[in-house]
Amino acid sequence: MKKIPYRFILSLLIFHFLSFTSRAQPLHQKQEFTHADTLRGTITPERAWWDVTHYSLSVNFDFSKRSISGYNIISYKIVSAAAKEMQIDLQLGLDIDSVLYNNENLSFRREENAYFVAVPSTQNEQEINKVTVYYHGIPRPALHPPWDGGMIWSKDDNGNPWISVACQGLGASVWYPCKDHQSDEPDSASLSMTVPDTLTAIANGRLRSEIKNGDGTATYTWAVRNPINNYNITPYIGKYAHWHEDYMGEKGRLDCDFWVLDYNLEKAKLQFKQVIQMLHCFEHWFGPYPFYEDGYKLIEAPHLGMEHQSAVAYGNGFANGYKGTDLSGTGWGLKWDFIIVHESGHEWFGNNITTKDVADMWVHEGFTNYSETIFTGCEYGTDAGNAYVIGTRKKIQNDKPIEGPYGVNQEGSGDMYYKGGNLVHMIRQIINNDSSFRMLLRGMNETFYHQTVTGKQVEEYISKTSGIDFSKVFDQYVRTTQIPVLEYKISGNKLSYRWTDCVKGFNMPLKINFGGEKWISPTQKWKTIKIKKGEENEFSADRNFYIRTKQL
Incomplete structure (x- = not known):
């Protein structure tokens, strides 16, 4: 039997550790709840x-x-x-x-x-x-x-x-x-x-x-x-050292202050240059930074990081990626500092818009996870952003729904990060107009400015503002672990298709590649369209959709 190199085994262990830590939750997942949980969550x-x-x-x-x-x-x-x-x-x-x-x-x-x-x-x-x-x-x-x-x-x-x-x-x-x-x-x-x-x-x-x-x-x-x-x-x-910068943003001058341990000052000044890039990108997509009156601070902390409002905790070692690793596996995640981007994204989603119950924490983490894709797109183009979010799918476990139980201080699955981000990405594809999608994100932060909301309020806002009924899409991806399957069959000059492994009434539109890009509107009943000769072997679903396909 061939001996497996020690370095390979070590790499596997590190990968599994990072896969866990990058999606670990602030609460332990409980199977049973106590009176103390009810006192805390109700x-x-x-x-x-x-x-x-x-x-x-x-x-x-x-x-x-x-x-x-x-x-x-x-x-x-x-x-x-x-x-x-x-x-x-x-x-x-x-x-x-x-x-x-x-x-x-x-x-x-x-x-x-x-x-x-x-x-x-x-x-x-x-x-x-x-x-x-x-x-x-x-x-x-x-x-x-x-x-x-x-x-x-x-x-x-x-x-x-x-x-x-x-x-x-x-x-x-x-x-x-x-x-x-x-x-x-x-x-x-x-x-x-x-x-x-x-x-x-x-x-x-x-x-x-x-x-x-x-x-x-x-x-x-x-x-x-x-x-x-x-x-x-x-x-x-x-023992902190400090420096200050001004950022001229959408609401005028924003005070940006940086605090790091005194011996890390010089490398921090280099790494933290990404903050201005981040603010410029996020203000464009999400609207003005929500806390101009309190300023923006990035502070070195004795832990990896956290979205502490106007005082973001940083512990990523002044290096790009997530602890030096690309969570997407595409290479794009090594081009920027994960903690600067992700934890600052929470200023809009989590701090400005806050869910009333942690059961809806997927709103915080799904949209903030997608802020990583937004930033990648700002810096390197839409195709790079698409590749990044698609690359994170390998971390989705579908162990339980991303919506948690209410009233007991318990969030849903850790999939709220990567599955949540891919859900937002699909909403963007279905809207099919980046100007409209951008205005939706900015509108969310304006409509729910400094408010606590329910997940349902966010869902209803997206459907109403976009003019597209996303209710079944949310039911599918937020409240089940099923990945919808597009079944299709090609017979003669006809393509037939339908959704399976989905909630009742699931009707998500889908972009396909079939003699060029086309949009179809599958339901759980078979639908049929005519195809041209030569297209029979060209079918594929657009990779920006988190689904499975099955040819019958």
Whole structure:
């Protein structure tokens, strides 16, 4: 038996590892759900009556003890008759010390990862009130961030503390008390961080103050003026160097700030030149960057990357590709930095347009995955973009639908990336007009500007705006694992075709190559068209469609 070279085996192992990590999800896929999952994923009565308007979060970080302490002033609007209790989420490992309302202590009880705070009965609808929640503890450490997330207590190459958080899916309540449901974003927020004065602390938005406390610590306060996902509020603490650039965009001057570990400054300045290219491309296709008031920042992080709003986390080693690898296998993915492009794409899809339930997370990841194709097309042409998205199909596993179960804080299959991207690509083909497709993407970001939405709202918007009923296409690719099959047969001067392995009523139009390009409109019933002599052996489906074909 021929011996398999060690290098070949190692290459296979690396390929499988990258295939896993590139599609790993921020939540573990669960087969059964607990009461804690329901508390986390449902709009409970104790959540329904109030709407978050602002978080004012202040946190002290103790690197030696891996502990944090602080408070969050939660401003909220009463939208309906107040319940007797308010649900405030804070995960095990952290404890609430007290809750103050108008300087009075409120009683509270704990249930799993949620606290239920007794609230005064004197609150009235439409009032805006505040509670201050004091807390402390040792937050869950991140084991494999950003996928297995939590608090990151790391060190840089020089042994300096390097601290951050990655908590998408897991939830922001892993490190601060909040209303930890994706449907309710604070309209604005601030984060004050007290750290050793030898370090710099950075967060979302703009720096409001930097105070030397005279005891070996410093307090940095950053603030955002726009609505923000809970999990996007994030500290970056380390020995950072900084530079600034201006980008003249669709809404005027956009502040672009870059923060990297001091010893990485020169190579970062070279690699991060791609940011301006990315902004130019994405503003053209998606509309203005959604957070001009808060600026754009790219910040080196002690993990691979995350779409932290106006403060994108970067950990891709200042190299092109995904950790030096092309996820499409075509070569195009090595021509640009995956983390710069993908995580910044989330500023439009995920941060600007946010789904109410993580079950619809395919909206975030499918459209953002397709932003990679858009960028490839911007830089290298449409054919290169097509090749890239088609190349990613080999990673689709069709293990489960990309839409997850609702109300339990659980997303669908990791296929939401590559299958989701290919779904958007097919929508583009069917619209068959890039100007119209571009206006659809820009219209989405304008219509749902700074909003939380459902997946159904996005689907209905696409159908209504395009004038094409995509409902069965969404049912097929979002809610099943079936790849539709075009069955066809050629007899004499006739081509017959139909869809199989599909949802009832599936009617996706399809471009075929058959004596030239043609559009057909298959259904689940046989249809027949005449063909010319000599075309019998030329049939193929356009490769931009994620389908299978079967000749009978």
